[in-house]
Amino acid sequence: MQILVVEDEKRLAQALKQILTEQKYMVDVVYDGNDGLDYGLSGIYDVIILDIMIPFKDGFQVAYELRRQKIDTPILMLTAKDTIPDKVSGLNSGADDYMTKPFAPEELLARIKALTRRRGEVMLDETDFGDFNFNASTCELSKGAKSVHLNYKESEILKLLIANRDTIISKEDIITKVWGYDSDAGSNNVEAYISFLRRKLHFIQSSTEIKSIKKMGYRLERNDD
Amino acid sequence: MQILVVEDEKRLAQALKQILTEQKYMVDVVYDGNDGLDYGLSGIYDVIILDIMIPFKDGFQVAYELRRQKIDTPILMLTAKDTIPDKVSGLNSGADDYMTKPFAPEELLARIKALTRRRGEVMLDETDFGDFNFNASTCELSKGAKSVHLNYKESEILKLLIANRDTIISKEDIITKVWGYDSDAGSNNVEAYISFLRRKLHFIQSSTEIKSIKKMGYRLERNDD
């Protein structure tokens, strides 16, 4: 679950990041409207927390522009308590909810939960692919009687591979989706995990392969037997 | 079992909280319709007690909006005796039951019981899981002749583990369900209780294990012998 925080007050931005990180959200922070818009346009976030008073482009403009460009990521607007916001303007510009500063961490978390729950996140539970079965709710990868446990990153990566079954997924993509937008993981990290996954696939005697396409990425390939 | 109270009269809100807390319900109290709606949307409550005359958004609006957003938590409406409510309007807006103020605590508790019973939430009294038996009404955990008493939190957690037998339940989930929505319990609290539970499971010589899946949570695992 990835969250973008657009907030220029460094201290608040830091606090937000900490609160959210503690709850296992992946958090990216940017400090002005231009970056906010750029990052938001990537479409990879599940929620955007957007302060109204930020440099270059204010929160309303950013929200409006995002909506205009068909980004429907839920937006939670932040506004100072005294500058009582024109609520309507906030919500009209495309925000889904707003919150006045200062606020309690619980309130923030509650609102985020409300925003994310609303859009029925489909938790894929169990999938068959080729000759194996992957149960995402228990992280068990199995074929026939054999089964192995996948750890967090392994299963995230396998989920991605399965979701992209018919296309090649790049290492870059894997990094941003699994490690986060601005992590400093390199391609070797992905390679290492792919290697772990291959070993486990081999262990359960699956004939499905993780094919590597030079310079492009990976693809899961059925080899039905 | 979690209950949300939406009531702006501080004194009554306080009384409700006390009555309910004594019965071991987890209670959150908010004082106006906006917060009521926000909290209600979280979907974590088993019952919402909703006064009609509250600030910002009245009870009808809140109930209506909750239903519109597919939250089907049972709602118990509160209304002053003299402002004889348009009962129909209450029930039409999505409420499941209503009660006029003032009321006797027993009546409140009875209605809550009725509401929770209605949704077939099987109040499991006694369960067998794997090789042990857990009697929720006496909090006795036993296998064969051996048996131990579980305290409140231990049994709540064990109930959760049993209810989620086939999936991993996260520490966060356990915290919100057992400690409550805005508690400041941390993951170590859960870990400590899991440790207590393991010790008791071991004490009765059960071969059922509480498996821990890093970064994900816990799962109860049968090891039938």
Next chain:
DNA sequence: AAAATTTTTAAGTCTTTTTTAAGCTTGACA
């Protein structure tokens, strides 16, 4: 108010995951 029980906290230990880095493979192509 004492005693008993439950719950929280915190520190030290242990375990698993994640990163890193070095050496090894492979295949394209000059």
Next chain:
DNA sequence: TGTCAAGCTTAAAAAAGACTTAAAAATTTT
């Protein structure tokens, strides 16, 4: 056929996450 870049694998170091306790604090019971 030798070179090179991209990718693979692996061990071991580092970091993160969990576990277990004992003791303190809070709560409930007597």
